[in-house]
Amino acid sequence: MRPVTKLKPADFVTLLDKTMHKIQATYEPYQSAKEPLAANIGEYCSYCERPVSDAALAVEHIKAKGLSKYERFRFTWSNFLLSCARCNGTDNKGDKDVIYKNIHFPHKNNTMLSIEYGQGGLVQVHSNLVVGSPEYQKAKALIDLVGLDKNPSHPRYKPKDKRWLRRDTAWLLAVKYEQKYQGGNIDLDSIIDLAVAQGFFSVWFTVFENYPEVRKALIQNFAGTTPSCFDPQNNYNPIRRNSTNI
Numbered sequence: 001m002r003p004v005t006k007l008k009p010a011d012f013v014t015l016l017d018k019t020m021h022k023i024q025a026t027y028e029p030y031q032s033a034k035e036p037l038a039a040n041i042g043e044y045c046s047y048c049e050r051p052v053s054d055a056a057l058a059v060e061h062i063k064a065k066g067l068s069k070y071e072r073f074r075f076t077w078s079n080f081l082l083s084c085a086r087c088n089g090t091d092n093k094g095d096k097d098v099i100y101k102n103i104h105f106p107h108k109n110n111t112m113l114s115i116e117y118g119q120g121g122l123v124q125v126h127s128n129l130v131v132g133s134p135e136y137q138k139a140k141a142l143i144d145l146v147g148l149d150k151n152p153s154h155p156r157y158k159p160k161d162k163r164w165l166r167r168d169t170a171w172l173l174a175v176k177y178e179q180k181y182q183g184g185n186i187d188l189d190s191i192i193d194l195a196v197a198q199g200f201f202s203v204w205f206t207v208f209e210n211y212p213e214v215r216k217a218l219i220q221n222f223a224g225t226t227p228s229c230f231d232p233q234n235n236y237n238p239i240r241r242n243s244t245n246i
């Protein structure tokens with residue numbers, strides 16, 4: 001899952017229509033935060049990474065607005081991400097409680113170290129994390145929160161959930177273009193244009209693991225990606241976000 005940097009109130013962001021916007025501490029109605037959010041962290045679901053064209057993208061309340069104890073965060077910028085209807089559906093995140101110390105989140109952790117992506121749209125806790133360790137549990141909590149690993153073999157899978165299939169399609173596309181790139185049949189700019197339009201940063205980043213110049217360009221061109229989560233001295237491999245946790 002792509003790690004992102006949320007802008008802070010009083011920071012400026014360039015909206016899609018090229019006007020400058022000053023981030024506010026609160027947005028009322030909260031839906032008015034959608035455009036600055038999209039400009040800040042890209043028009044993708046913060047969880048499954050699908051692009052906006054796939055489904056209605058909504059302002060996502062990390063601390064659920066359906067829980068009365070979080071009513072005070074209803075209009076608060078720092079409580080927002082972007083989510084598709086599936087990730088935020090009642091069978092997935094819905095109104096589940098989020099306690100930051102128990103879970104990884106893409107604006108607080110390097111979630112590239114939490115989750116591993118593979119062929120077939122596979123998503124799992126990263127194999128570098130020791131099973132049962134605190135970081136493993138926090139990564140698993142994130143996957144479970146939004147049901148990111150759901151596919152037809154998952155016990156709580158619903159046929160309307162096509163996230164795994166979209167991820168698989170992105171994987172196959174990335175592999176196809178990785179082969180073209182390897183053969184010198186497509187240039188870097190075209191790869192990046194395609195990836196940015198298709199979404200699924202983590203899939204492209206994983207498939208292009210042997211091409212640091214592609215990884216660098218992905219990091220630079222997906223809006224809001226946190227550059228410090230990647231090591232330019234070591235193939236842009238993900239590194240810890242801070243000294244205490246990933």
Ligand SMILES: [Zn+2]
Pocket residue numbers: 045046047048049050083084085086087088
């Ligand atoms: Zn989603």
